[in-house]
Amino acid sequence: MKLPLLKRFGFPVLVLVLGAVLYALPHMVANSYELRVWMLLLIYALVALGLNILTGLTGLVSLGQAGIFAVGAYAVAVLSTKFGMSFFACMTVAIVLSAALGALLAYPTVRVRGVYLTVITIAFGIIVENVAIEWQSLTGGTGGISSIPNATIAGVKLDDHGYFYLLLVMFLVAFIFHYNVIKSRYGRAMRAVSQSETAARTVGINPIVIRLMSFVIAACFAGAAGGAYAYLNLYVNPDTFRFDDSVRFLLMVILGGSGTIIGPVLGAGVLTFIPEILQAFGAWQRFAYGALLALVMFGMPLGIVGTLNLWARRFDKKVNRSSRPWPCIDQDTHALLHSSAKAGDVCLSTDELSMAFGGLIANDRISESLKSGMVHSVIGPNGAGKSTFINCISGFYRPTSGGITFMGQSATGKSSHQLARMGLARTFQNTELFGDMTVLENVLVGADSRYRSGLFATLLRLPSFFADERRYEQEAIRLLQYVGLDDYAQEKARNLPFGHQRRLEIARALAMSPTLLLLDEPAAGLTHGEIEDLMKLIRNIASHQITVLLVEHHVDMIMAISDHVTVLDYGKVIASGTVQQVRNDPAVIEAYFGTGGTPGKVSNEEAV
Amino acid sequence: MTVPLLKVENLCVNYGHIEATRGISIEVGEGEFVGVIGSNGAGKSSTMKAVAGVIKPVSGTIQFAGKPVHGLQSHEMVRRGVALVPEGRFVFADQSTEENLILGGFVQAERNGVGAIREDIDRMYQLFPRLKERRSQLAGSLSGGEQQMLVIARGLMSRPRLLMIDELSLGLAPKILDFLFPVLVELNRQGLSILLVEQIATRALAVTTRAYVMENGHVKLSGVSSQLAHDPAVMEAYLGKQH
Secondary structure, eight states, X not given: OXXXXXXXXXXXXHHHHHXXXXXXXXXXXXXXXXXXXHHHHHHHHHHHHHHIIIIIITOOOOSXXXXXXXXXXXXXXXXXXXXXXXXXXXXXXXXXXXXXXXXXXXXXXXXXXXXXHHHHHHHHHHHHHHHHHHOHHHHOGGGOBOOOOOOXXXXXXXXXXXXXXXXXXXXXXXXXXXXXHHTSHHHHHHHHHHHXXXXXXXXXXXXXXXXXXXXHHHHHHHHHHHHHHHHXXXXXXXXXXXXXXXXXXXXXXXXXXXXXXXXXHHHHHHHHHHHHHGGGGGGGHHHHHHHHHHHHHHHOTTHHHHHHHHHHHTTSOOBOOXXXXXXXOOTTXXXXXXXXXXXXXXXXXXXXXXXXXXXXXXXXXXXXXXXXTOEEEEEOSXXXXXXXXXXXXXXXXXXXXXXXXXTTEEOTTOOHHHHHHHTEEEOOTTOOOOTTSBHHHHHHHHXXXXXXXXXXXXXXXXXXXXXXXXXXXXXXXXXXXXXXXXXXXXXXXXXXXXXXXXXXXXXXXHTTOOSEEEEESXXXXXXXXXXXXXXXXXXXXXXXXXXXXXXOOOHHHHHHXXXXXXXXXXXXXXXXXXXXXXXXXXXXXXXIITTTOOTTOOOHHHHO | OOOOSEEEEEEEEEETTEEEEEEEEEEEOTTOEEXXXXXXXXXXXXXXXXXXXXXXXXXXXXXXXXXXXXXXXXXXXXXXXXXXXXXXXXOOTTSXXXXXXXXXXXXXXXXXXXXXXXXXXXXXXHHOHHHHHTTTSBGGGSOHHHHHHHHHHHHHTTOOSEEEEEOTTTTOOHHHHHHHHHHXXXXXXXXXXXXXXXXXXXXXXXXXXXXXXXXXXXXXXXXEHHHHTTOHHHIIIIIOTTO
């Protein structure tokens, strides 16, 4: 029982304790220098919190945050000295300008990832530093800008203590926003995009939007910190915004524990105070700093907080989780699975769909049509083009020629996340889950496109946020019950046995409330008994007017549950019709069934 | 009785909070073809991964050729003669078929020189003529069936004493299975010990001599495959009613 309590009140208590300790701080420090170090800490923590969203959640490593920090600081310096603008006006411009630069930095992610993206962020930092030195008329060159007025709020000029409390408020607001992003559908979407972009697309998440959002949030935090820095120092020059500083910001996040809630703050604290403490080492100060950093990271590879979390989990009780009987169908199932499609309408059709890879024609003028509420199977030998077909209609490949119509709208050339939002859900042959997220979170990510509360409601925790969270969490739990995995809800997805992962993928797909569900070999790796359960599940899904497109090798299953079967060989449709028509087709027997098993032996029991 | 090639006793493996195996004991004798069947979550893959050194067991012992090997890492297990064909295949997708095979022969090349590998590769091409046709094609562009052949061949390139296959039939058309199972039987006839995890229980029990039925992290049943195939409990759960 201690866990739900901690979950519910842990963060408010943390904020209160942190706020209370920091509130008392100015009365406890020895001198104004020490207070200044604490203020620097709060400012750096602000940058680190923003960077944590970018790096810890979305997985994008930026080594250019000092550049954005500089822009915030210079914006304040220039506006307050040359135009005499007020604190709030200066800070607003600093944040807006930084956000715009963040968006600019996000643009390369359209095509550049990983270390290559990091190089671009480094380049950005270099450019900002150079502009700060050379644009002398604006920035004062290497001499910088001095005599920045103290921050003044409501006519009161803030002294050291006053400014500390202002920074404290900024920090606490940022800390709460940071938490509110992490624990929300945006935080989940960010982690989803970093763990499997492919899977994120299939549930309707546009990775570009998520990366843009992460860059902009990180930039807002860094820009605000930069502005605050200018008001603390009352003087800015290019020396404070070098590549070294970008590295230090990233180290704060990684040392503290990237992706954790308190880690970046702790990292900022350690890296701000350690140099002060290590001054005792004199000339060897930097040696001691480096050695300490290396030792901590070696001993705690996930950062301080991340590793402590890991150690704490070792003491968790080991449990024997098991699958419940599935599918769990009851009177509520109808509310869970709803499709607006009418039985018999055409759900999806392809018109002369062709896909060529170089000289190899993987799909050759396929014209098929899927009726709503039907189980439509695609079979064929390995290499016949089944996966290509699925990838074409789900938007992962762009067909070489031909058209696709989905629910009466043209779907040709639409990308996978657009199709997902139109109601097309899919699973993968080798499963594409968000392995480091819990089973429940995986299903919640599936519902992402249905949330109505936006970023604003999420940051401020408006009632619409809680309404959405409650609604989709309840629905996710019921979907897990439906596929028999509710016992596993809090386990990481990658710890599930392979066959269970398939079911989780189906639950995640159903959370989108789709009209068409593409299942790519759902029976692979299942035992006979499990396949019977899977057949019941598929029949039940189809009975709610959700069309199922099934690619499968399990012949008995195909024959028992399909309303329509399409057979592919060498990219061409060699047969298409009812089970009866296809089963006796000599071309199909020759190409697919081989000598081992003719598909005639389906017992009556199974065909029910 | 002589010392079995592989002897696993009381093996326990955890994933996060989940106990995957809870005291599993199995044996594979020299030259035996042993099957493992059971539902998802029974602990089949975990047992194989623990033997191959891919994951570390929490407790229990693993002996290979009479020597304790639990806790050794997978590259060390390959040197001792254990090859694992993992579930879901894992080819080096951006290298050619032949390069994948050469990588499989890494240990052999160290011991017997690169010349020995050439012979082994030719042997693989005899076993799987399709791989010869695809020798210069990138492994990632092979069909599912071809990739499975490649992973088996790559495993064989280390000249293992024990070949472990996790889910041979995964995502493969019936026709490919008609080809693959006899290949395994032939390899076993030539003296290779094989441990096969397979969901299509009819096929698994038809080719193996002995088999284990796992459930919930335990070994529930074991015995001669042909007898298990007629065991009512096994038929009900794993073989389907039509048999």
